[in-house]
Amino acid sequence: MKSHSIRFWLQRVLLLMLVLLFSGSQQSFIIADAAPPVNAQASAKARQLLAYLSNLPAGMLISGQHDYLEAPDEQNNKLQQISGQYAGLHGYEFGGLANQSHTALREQRQHVVDSAIRWSEDGGIVAITFHQALPGTPKTWKNVQAKITQAEFNRYVTPGTSQYKQLIADLDEAALSLKSLRDADVPVLWRPYHEMNGSWFWWGNKQNYAKLWDLMYDRFVRVHHLDNLLWVWSPNAPNAYSTPYNQTFPGIHRVDILAADIYNNDYKSSYYTELLKLAQGKPIGIGESDILPSAKVLQNQPDWAYAMSWGKELSAVNSQAAIRHFMNQNNIITRELLHESFR
Template identity: 45%
Template sequence: MDRNDRMWQMISAVKSTVTDPAWTASYKELLRQPVNPCISDGARELLELLYSVQGKRMLTGQHEYLEAPNNYSGQIYDKTGKRPMLKGFEFGGISGQNEALLAEQRDKIVTAAKAWHDAGGIVTATYHQVYPGTALEWPNVKRKTTPDEFDQILTPGTVLHTAFLAAIDEVAVYLKQLRDYKVPVLWRPYHEMNGDWFWWGDKTNFNALWELMYQRYTRYHGLNNLLWVWSANANNEWTKPARDYYVGHNRADALGFDIYDNAYYYSNYDELLYLAEGKIISVTENGQLPDMTRTSLRQFKLSWFMTWGSYLTDKNTDAVIQTVYNHPFALNRGDSFTPVVVPPASAADGILGNYYFGQNFNTLKVTKVVPTVNFNWTSSTTINSWNMTVRWTGFVQGVHDEEYTFYVQSSDGVRLWIDNILIIDDWTVHGTLEVSGTAVLAAGKQHRIKLEYFNNQDTLANVKLSWESASTVKEVIPQTQLYSV
């Protein structure tokens, strides 16, 4: 374990207990540093570029197959007059080719990646590695692997370990060519590890495989042009929880989910936000293209998408492709980096309230959209009972790029979440009092909000949700900044 790793180990051990704002700010700044302290200037500049654009624009991307590295990006230009910012390349041989043909194909990948870089594009790459020592065929990528076999791959001196190193060393030859040409690469190995369809998937010691490649590539091969992208499958019924396979902040420069079947759910976005803590997040693979208006307003921290090969046209119409690539939030190759503000697709209508009988959300009685949360019930409540819990949900739109203080004045308990982060937690019985918490909002962006309240009084119930910031006087959050859906 080197000095950098020991530092991260100590930080991880204490971060949940530290509340000092200066320490928190330093921690967030540390998160933005490259995981490889010997990173090349070009890779560092690319990471800084991603952070400078984060939340302001979404980089477009398209994957190309090993056999034809200039196919779909050309189709995008023919359909839209735009070129994706990112081009994805494949280094794994999976179609039964011999070693000579694979070497020729990888040479073409290097040539195409250099040209893309020279033209102002960003290069990302993945590696569908066959099971060590087997033929270059797709079934050997999807081979079922026992825990004992996986352990042998990780264990020096075994046949499988030797075969594994030989395979990744071959890929390193081509990555070195990109390094020497000063091409930074968003390197995305062993993706979708939280599923069981690849030989490296659903392994409790997956992190050891990542560590093995990381050490081999950074320490042994000196591949300092790589930014390391951890890429899980979006959580669904066929996967284990992605967070169980996260390799840690000292081994991932960026995090992403592979999203298919239009699974652009807020739960997946929230999971990435939770895991990343401010690091770069993205859609590392997709079938259907994202809804750029919704993304720009409500999932705006996603830094890029990358459509997978033929899914560009298999899963998307020409009209959809044109809409996405010509959307003001999309950042294509050759575009300026000017931030944009995308108008909301719907009018600000307030916040959705679900009103329950009982103090534990027992029986739903009323559901309605209210313009603001500013209630003082004196004769009766919305459900005609003082024994009541309420859950208000929706989106709050920032007016300024600032830290906001949120205030909740209430009789009895309240809890408030912003972007799925609990910032107020006062679930106690008391008379009317005010509690507060803070969250950073982005101007023109819609952040998820959830407020819960319970009342234990016999003839009194009140709750009021307010905010203030350096540029906003304290006020009840107005309807103009609240969206129910």
Template identity: 45%
Template sequence: MLDNRKLQNLLYSASKFVTDVVWQSEYRNLIKEPANPDISSQVRSLLENLYAVRGKGILTGQHEYLEVPYTYTEQVKALTGVYPALKGVEFGGITGQTAEQLDNQRQNVITACKAWHASSGILTATYHAAYPGTAPLWEQVQRKTDQSEFDQIITPGTALYTALLVDMDSVAVYLKQLRDAEIPLLWRPYHEMNGDWFWWGRKNNFPALWEIMYDRFTDYHGLNNLLWVWSANANNQWSDEAKRYYVGHDRADVLGMDIYNNDYNQDYYLELLEIGQGKLTAITENGQLPNMTNIRTRQPEYSWFLTWGKDLKMKNSDAAIQSVFGDPYALNRGEEPSPPETYPPDTTVGDGLLGNYYIGKEFNTLKVTKVIPKVDFDWKKGTTVGDYAMSVRWTGFIKAAYTEMYTLYTNASDGVRLYIDGSLIIDDWIVHSTIENSAAVPMEAGKYYYVKLEYFNNGDPEAVVQLLWSSYGQTKEVIPQSRLYSK
């Protein structure tokens, strides 16, 4: 028989080609089914509500530390007059606590969770797990572990595997208290697995660890109050592609990315949508608060954000915090989505696209980064990088003026690839004289579409490259600066 992962891949592949509307609808509904089919009615209600408000607002969230689970949500309240919708809590010890101290701290977290739930708040939990069988110390969470060691941890019968189960069982004691109190929990263990700073990170069989915990918590301990949140690090220079470590639709209810340094890259968002195929997505950790206008207009599928502990005030001004929590798109504790007419009108004018210019035909050496007003170039007077063997990646957003079918065109000497919202619509990555390519794209007036245009010049000083559009109401033209946004 096929295992779940292979079956999911086959279904996903079929979903791209099957045009039957009923089949597509059934497939999307299947994707939204909970990882644990036996979740409690309270948990199912939370899951359904998260899907119901998706795209209508973003739930605000604030993380609290194990030692002080009441601190930062109160700071939000003091500054803004509202509480965040989500309180994030921690169950992993990292300061060398004794068993008694760790028990007291975890019990205090449970008390905080019960109070938060009683006030109509949503709960999410992180678990910074120490290396199996070791003391609760940060250096044990970040212990360097090679693949062979990790293989021992996930192999039944080894001492490390036994220690792993003991550690899991010690946490399950507290999660059962939430279960018995009928409190749902967005459970987020073993996060940032696509980086190498935690002992579980960058392991080629990471899903096996997730499976052990899922089975232990669900089948052995009966923790049917959990929704499972798979949370990768943003796909930056310190991380691998997140999809390499995905645990599968039958083991995750929400897919998230941890985003710091204000790096709300559209490619991260689109990758989550691609991996999840309709499942919930979230900003599962952040330092700087997100720009709410950009979230609403460019990344509306995110269900929540969760600011990390002390970063609330270390990385954000009081004015920024007040602005975010007071935004009509923000869903704070107890709030329902606002009607769209309450959003401020979009009066922004485009500034162009962000261009990264490289020496070499395959994005070899980054030379220049700058915003350009439009893509309408010939290189007769020289190139931006001083070499005709060059490549460029332009990124940003297109905002259409009409709701209708548009045709997008590339007019280029040598190679071009054009992506809209992560989908490759023009692929002409070969050396040739000037050729026009085109693709039809339905667009809505006022909506932002992420565009990525890649180009290479094989060394021709006569080469050109243009990005154009046309529609029933739009005369064919180079897409103007007023309709292009670099961020």
């Protein structure tokens, strides 16, 4: 009871501080203090969210949980059932991985949109990952991991080719669903073409990866006016299977947030310090993880803004006791705290 009471009051002190930061005249100060969104037309709520992430006190971490396209609330609800707390950030999937028909994929994305709107209304942060199958092929996991050469990749980012037209058609279809979130004024941490410094996705380790990133950015921002998106560049941790961050970085002018994917409890300090340097003051996060970061990791790496557990990995590699402990630490920001901050 005593530890619960201490946590309660520590959270309320933090809550008061965050509310003051984002109320009245203080809000304009905080937004000015943060790097502006890369999209000059970004919505007010997107700007507010980016400012919030940019100004989190060192050592505070927003908890996150990813869910799959076919069941967009399952793992997040499981986290709440185990720990008594909802994650502050809810990750969703937008890519078709099960050979869905066009109609089925649109319906599944609508379920994601509906859940994301409810989540945002309850004060939570929305993140969306896009595992895009190789354009022009069935939407399966195998085709997300299609092996293509550099020359083949070039055709997808060259205007006028049939491959380029297929890519644009896929992007335009995804944009239709994202527009529903824009119209509902839901800011989204948009996380496409992640782990690009590895070789397991069709967009991975390509010399001109930035062309693909820029193509999507220009299509979504200039054509579809998706001004609710904050752009998250999410490489794999530069381990034995991945290249250094800077080899596939599209440039600081094209990303709002940088988030490393870290598995197998491999929270090396170099992954953190190198990303922090590359970010030049922009927020950094843990885009995917399986084993939850320990208190020691978070103490030594205090500028992570959030950490998102990936799907079923949450309970596959973490005990229920470990999940409860993590979610109920004084420095972990849950949806309840976010709700009070953004209401």
